[in-house]
Amino acid sequence: MTDYAAQPLPDIRLTDHHLDILEQLDASNVELEKCISMPPAVYTSEDWFEFEKRAVWDREWVCVGHHGTIPNPGDYVSITMNEDPLLVQRKDDGGVRVMSAVCQHRGHVLGEEKGNAKVFTCPFHGWSYDATGKLVSAPEMDAHVSLKELQQKYCLATLRTEVWNGFIFVNMDGRAKPLAPRLKRLGKEIENHKLAEMGGIPTVDWGPSPWNWKFMHENAIEPHHTWYLHKGPHDFAPSRLATFAEWDDLDDGAIFHPTGFLKLDGNFTAAFSCLFPVIDGLTENERKRVMFACILPNLFFGCVPDGCFYYCILPQGANAMTIRVGFVYPKSTLRMDNFDIIFKTVVTGLETLNDQDTGANTSVHRGLRSRFAPRGRYAPKEATLPQFNRWLITRYKAYAGELERQKQKSKQAA
C-alpha cells in the first residue's frame, strides 16, 4: 500500500462544445499587445468546468490552508475541495496529514469545521478512525464481519501532500510534479517573509459568490483596475508602481507581481500603513511593496511588510465560488495584548476592497453570460492575465491531447 491514495476522477468524453472552446484558445495565448481574453464559456459553462476539474483541479497542487492555523498535534480543519470533504491535521511528528473526511460506512462526512482530535467518530452510526485514517471501531458490525476484516478494506484515504512556505497543498491524482521546484522565482522574492515560521488565526469563509473561480484570481492579480475601482483605498499603492515578471515555462507554479507603496510600510488598513510590527529582516524595497501571487489553481496571497493575507478559492461549479480567507503573522505579533483590537481594523481595510471587488466580479460574471460577452484586449497593466491564460491553456490542451490519444487507441483496438 502506498502512503497516499490517488483516485483520479473518471475521464469525460470531449463534446463538440469542448472542442469548440479548445479551438478558440490560441488567441488568448499570445503576447500581451495582441492577446484577447478567454472565450466567455470558459467562465460560465458547467460542462467546461467538468473538463477543467480533470484537466486542472485533479492534476495540480491544490491549497487547503496554512499550517500556522494547526500548530499543535491533533489540531485539524476541514475543507471541501470541489466534491471532496477533507480533513487537514497536524501529526504527532510535526508534519501534516490530509485525509478524506468521508466515512466508509455509508458516507457521512466526518469532523467539525475545526478542532483537536485523536479519533474521528462518525455521528451517524459510530464508526471511528484514528489520526492515520485507520478504522478503530465499528459498533455492532461484528454480527456480520470482524473489525479486522473491515480494517483490511476500509480507511480514510490519505492524500499526497506538499508544504511550501507553510501552505499545505494536496494533489488528487497523485501524479503532479513536485511543486517547490516550480516556485523558485516567487520563493526568492518572499523568502525574507519567512512564511513557514508564521502563526495563523482561524480562517473565515466569504461566499458563496456568483462568479467563476478564475475571475477571482484575475481580479486579484491584475493591478489595472485598482486605480479605477479602488480609487481612494488603494491610492497608497497606485497601479503605476506595479511591475511584472517575465514568464518562465520552467518555473510556472505561480503568477506574481509587486505593487510599490508611496511610502515605507504601507498596508491595506484604514491608515494605509502597517499597524503591526514590520517583519524582521525585510529589505527597504520589501517594506515598500506588496507582493501579490497566485499559486494556481486556488491560492492567492499578498505579502505585506507586517504579515501575509491569503485566499483559498473553493469553486462550486462554474458559476459560484467561496473564498477561505486567512492571515499569518510572526508569532510575536500574534502574542501582542492588543492583537485582536488592531486586527479588526486590518480586516475592515480588506473588507472595503473586497466589497468593491464583489460588485465588480458579480457584474462581470453577468456580462460574461450575455450573448454580447466580450473577448476584450488587455491594457499594459493587465500583463499578468496572458500569463494566467497560458498556464490554463497549457493544461487544457495537455488533457484534451490525452483524451484524444486514448480515443485513437481504443479505435485501433476495436
Ligand code: FES
Ligand atoms: S455513515 Fe458513518 S458510521 Fe454510518
Ligand SMILES: [Fe+2]
Ligand atoms: Fe480588486
